[in-house]
Amino acid sequence: MSDLARIRTNVAAIRAYKILSDINTRILKSSKRLSTGRIFNSAADSPSGYYISRMMQLDIDRLKRLQQNIERGVNWLQSNDSRLAHIVDLLAEMNDIAAQAATGGVTSVEREALQKDLDGFVEAIQDILQSGVSGGLYSGFNLGPLENVSLTGSAAPTVTALALDSIILTGSSTDPATMTNVNNALQTIKNAMDRILKDELQVGSWVHRLEFHKAEAAVDETNMIASLSTVQDADFAKEQMELTKLQILQQTALAMLTQANNAPGALLALFR
Numbered sequence: 001m002s003d004l005a006r007i008r009t010n011v012a013a014i015r016a017y018k019i020l021s022d023i024n025t026r027i028l029k030s031s032k033r034l035s036t037g038r039i040f041n042s043a044a045d046s047p048s049g050y051y052i053s054r055m056m057q058l059d060i061d062r063l064k065r066l067q068q069n070i071e072r073g074v075n076w077l078q079s080n081d082s083r084l085a086h087i088v089d090l091l092a093e094m095n096d097i098a099a100q101a102a103t104g105g106v107t108s109v110e111r112e113a114l115q116k117d118l119d120g121f122v123e124a125i126q127d128i129l130q131s132g133v134s135g136g137l138y139s140g141f142n143l144g145p146l147e148n149v150s151l152t153g154s155a156a157p158t159v160t161a162l163a164l165d166s167i168i169l170t171g172s173s174t175d176p177a178t179m180t181n182v183n184n185a186l187q188t189i190k191n192a193m194d195r196i197l198k199d200e201l202q203v204g205s206w207v208h209r210l211e212f213h214k215a216e217a218a219v220d221e222t223n224m225i226a227s228l229s230t231v232q233d234a235d236f237a238k239e240q241m242e243l244t245k246l247q248i249l250q251q252t253a254l255a256m257l258t259q260a261n262n263a264p265g266a267l268l269a270l271f272r
Contacts, residue, residue, distance in 0.1 A: 013260035020253040023246055030243045033234045040232065053232040056224060063221040066144065070214040073143040076134070077207050083132040084200040087125050091193040094121045094164075098185045101169040108171065111178075115169045118185075122167070126159045137203065145213050146206060151199045162192040 032041055040046040040053075100106060101114050133156045140150040159165045167185040171178030 010260060010264060012263060013257060016253060016257035016260045020250065020257055023250045023253055027243065027246045027250060030239055030246060034236065034239050034243065037234055037236075038232050039234050049231060053228060056228045056231065060221055060224050060228065063217050063224065066217050067214050067221070070144045070210050070217070073146075074207055074210050074214070077203050077210070080132075080134050080137055081200055081203045081207065083128050084196055084203065086132075087128055087196050088193060088200065090121050090125050091189055091196065094118055094167075095186065095189045095193070097121075098167070098169065098182060098189060102179070102182045102186070112170050118167060118169060122159050122164045125164065129156050129158060137199075143206075144210055146209070149206065151202055152195075157195065162195065163188045164192055 029045070033039060040049050043050040097114050097118050101111050106114070135155055137151045138153045138155050140148050142148060153161075167188055168181045169178075169185060171181065
């Protein structure tokens with residue numbers, strides 16, 4: 001018996017409706033991929049693909065956070081480096097002052113004035129060492145690839161540790177002890193500058209190392225993003241072509257459903 005001869009159950013209409021429902025479901029999925037730009041938007045779309053994309057996104061976020069942490073660390077180190085550089089500049093000026101005091105023609109009054117200038121520089125250096133240079137540079141810190149690194153000493157040096165507060169320039173130029181003090185002052189300043197320059201050199205090497213790791217992390221992030229794009233990004237040309245095909249099939253299926261629903265009506269002619 002033909003399906004069209006059965007009125008109570010319209011099998012042809014049921015089949016057409018099933019096809020139309022399947023097409024509508026595929027259209028919804030295709031539209032969602034086009035609207036989000038992703039091949040899959042939930043684990044139901046592709047369990048393995050969804051898992052892989054989420055894990056790759058975690059790696060990308062980790063690399064971004066690593067770069068941010070390194071950048072903050074570099075800013076912190078550069079801030080301390082600028083303070084150490086300022087101390088070196090002050091020590092260079094102190095060296096010039098001490099060199100002036102070594103001149104035989106400098107009077108005692110002039111040497112006292114130079115001593116006051118020198119004391120002012122020593123106070124400025126002490127202020128920078130106490131409140132400007134971070135103690136973490138000396139007590140040890142961890143920052144990205146830098147693990148438990150520190151500058152020499154358990155704390156930032158003081159002017160006393162550098163012997164800068166013991167410099168004496170005053171006295172008569174004819175007194176041999178005065179010239180000995182001046183020469184000692186020049187050597188003390190040189191030693192202090194050597195110490196601070198070595199600290200600045202170490203800080204600079206840390207900054208260079210961190211910037212290298214930041215650039216490396218940026219390359220890894222770019223490569224990971226490219227891999228993630230391959231896994232989850234939708235091909236818009238392909239998806240648009242698929243959507244167009246489904247829309248045509250939708251119209252065809254709807255026409256077939258309409259025809260299947262109208263077919264049993266032809267049997268009414270038998271009762272006329």
